[in-house]
Amino acid sequence: MYTYEELKKFVEHCSRCPLSQTRNKAVMGKGNLKSPVLFVAEAPGRNEDRDGVPFTGKSGVLFDRLLSEINLSREEVYITNVVKCNPPGNRDPQPSEQELCIPYLKYETLMLRPKIIVCLGRIAAQRLIDPHYKITREHGTFLFRKNTWLTAFYHPSAVLRDEGKLGEMQADFQKLKEKLGEIDACDFTSNSPN
Numbered sequence: 500m501y502t503y504e505e506l507k508k509f510v511e512h513c514s515r516c517p518l519s520q521t522r523n524k525a526v527m528g529k530g531n532l533k534s535p536v537l538f539v540a541e542a543p544g545r546n547e548d549r550d551g552v553p554f555t556g557k558s559g560v561l562f563d564r565l566l567s568e569i570n571l572s573r574e575e576v577y578i579t580n581v582v583k584c585n586p587p588g589n590r591d592p593q594p595s596e597q598e599l600c601i602p603y604l605k606y607e608t609l610m611l612r613p614k615i616i617v618c619l620g621r622i623a624a625q626r627l628i629d630p631h632y633k634i635t636r637e638h639g640t641f642l643f644r645k646n647t648w649l650t651a652f653y654h655p656s657a658v659l660r661d662e663g664k665l666g667e668m669q670a671d672f673q674k675l676k677e678k679l680g681e682i683d684a685c686d687f688t689s690n691s692p693n
């Protein structure tokens with residue numbers, strides 16, 4: 500089992516897939532390693548590629564706002580992506596790229612042992628929940644698998660493109676708050692990976 504710092508170094512120097520040739524910075528997940536909540540989006544965007552940090556820019560600002568509405572902060576959750584490098588032109592990561600990168604996400608999941616995994620957007624949901632997942636129909640529903648609750652919300656960038664989705668996303672974050680209450684996971688120190 501690797502430490503977070505070891506895994507971060509592997510990611511930052513990774514050349515397992517062709518995205519290593521076009522990225523600026525590989526983006527390792529970031530956050531509280533004892534958090535019961537793991538957020539997983541599809542891939543770093545342009546800002547993240549520049550900064551080397553997940554969820555910066557306008558999407559990050561919206562994400563922080565949605566977290567604050569349920570009394571959480573970035574420091575209390577962990578956020579990462581299915582692939583750690585920005586696909587050219589912000590295209591969807593290809594299945595072959597996801598396949599080569601997914602071991603990093605598996606290690607992150609092993610480190611955190613989260614009680615809830617929230618996929619942000621269709622690509623992450625189809626990768627982690629169901630290849631036929633319909634984000635518009637199924638977002639905000641929870642299913643229990645391998646001792647972990649799984650759900651998917653819209654990606655914040657989808658809400659930035661269509662503000663009509665904001666209310667649904669706020670409602671989904673409220674469901675996350677309720678689920679955290681149900682599983683009594685509010686004590687974030689109780690999920691130590693050790």
Ligand code: SF4
Nearest residue numbers: 513515516519584600
């Ligand atoms: S996307 Fe993942 S597998 Fe591909 S180069 Fe980046 S870190 Fe490596």
